[in-house]
Amino acid sequence: MVDKADFIWFDGELVPWDSANVHVLTHTLHYGLGAFEGIRCYQRADGRSAIFRLQDHIERLVHSCRIVTLTSRYSVAELVDACVETVRANKLESCYLRPLIFVGDGAMGLYAIDNPIRTAIITWKWGAYLGDEGLNNGIRAQVSSLQRAGVNSSFARGKLIGQYIISIMAKREAVRSGYHEAILLGPQGYVAEASGENIFMVKGNRVYTPSLSSPILAGITRDTSLTLLREMGFEVMEHSFTRDDMYIADEIFFTGTAAEVTPVREIDTRVIGEGRPGPVTKALQERYFDVVRGSAEDHPEWLTFVDGM
Ligand SMILES: Cc1ncc(COP(=O)(O)O)c(C=O)c1O
Missing domain, CATH: 3.20.10.10 (D-amino Acid Aminotransferase, subunit A, domain 2)
Incomplete structure (x- = not known):
């Protein structure tokens, strides 16, 4: 089980972890169109926390969106700030960050070009992935x-x-x-x-x-x-x-x-x-x-x- 944090950044605001929910008609749940990132924040030897290569990860996220013709509602700079804000709000000295951009509910069928593009940033504590x-x-x-x-x-x-x-x-x-x-x-x-x-x-x-x-x-x-x-x-x-x-x-x-x-x-x-x-x-x-x-x-x-x- 993922170790719950306090907040998830969801479409521009920090919401309590358990409130970051979506409808079952969320387009991405049906057809899989969306992009994500996996980023780590580490507490360093001097006690300060730093997110590793955040700018590069967010640029890749926005490029992933561009490849599949999704337009991110947020700029790279806004998403970078949102990641920092989410880690800080959750007081996580070391954590994994999962920015996720997906197609929300609205129309069904493959085209569904006007459905809302939704953005979440989730953080949790995660040790060595392969143990x-x-x-x-x-x-x-x-x-x-x-x-x-x-x-x-x-x-x-x-x-x-x-x-x-x-x-x-x-x-x-x-x-x-x-x-x-x-x-x-x-x-x-x-x-x-x-x-x-x-x-x-x-x-x-x-x-x-x-x-x-x-x-x-x-x-x-x-x-x-x-x-x-x-x-x-x-x-x-x-x-x-x-x-x-x-x-x-x-x-x-x-x-x-x-x-x-x-x-x-x-x-x-x-x-x-x-x-x-x-x-x-x-x-x-x-x-x-x-x-x-x-x-x-x-x-x-x-x-x-x-x-x-
Ligand atoms: C299929 C695949 N290859 C490679 C990687 C390693 O990429 P990165 O070093 O950017 O995490 C990942 C993880 O994101 C992956 O999912």
Whole structure:
């Protein structure tokens, strides 16, 4: 169960958590058109709270809307302020933020162009998405029987509500088979991403991640990881790789706002590397946590402080 906060920001105002309800004719409930984000706010070593890459997440949210011809009622600046206001009102030093833009009730049928566009920002406390044990010792993943749709059958650049059905099915299939997470291949057979994370592979001195020309979400943690790895001196290549490349990789890890930097210790019954988090994964994890919630001060452009809680 989600840990309830006091308030939800709903169409421009903070309302009590239990009052943020919608009618069953809400268009998005029927047809899945809408966009969302997942963002984290961390309490840092100095006690202050900062939302990580808030501006980038909100820009992606507005772009997701534009891709599917939804017009956000609020500007990027207004949504950024609303996120800060929501965290502050709930006095949450560390939390997950879920901005959500969806089509409200009114007309039914697919066209329904005049239905209201509704906006909510929900916050709650959320620990490690793939568990503390997974974060520390690595998780087990399965290549899914389901594929990421090609770039002309889905909107890879959008974080869109209806697109998550395949991710949910892949995740259910993996967990029911005894794994923690699913890895989806793209239509050409190359590795795309996990159900809710991007994927990286370490081989020799190089780090690989699928390029943005494959059907993957342009993850903000992916981008953060690329930047940090390059700053740390690693050679990182945005390049396709195969299922069997993963089996013989030195290290595999996932990146995502929810999953942060999670090592993968086994794929399809093959042990990856030594079967525990490798040196590159551990170095990136350490640096990532220092940047998002430690005392690193070299990326101030990624932090939006929430003062006055
Ligand atoms: C399908 C998918 N890929 C990748 C990611 C990672 O993206 P980010 O790092 O922006 O959270 C997510 C999470 O939002 C996702 O849902």
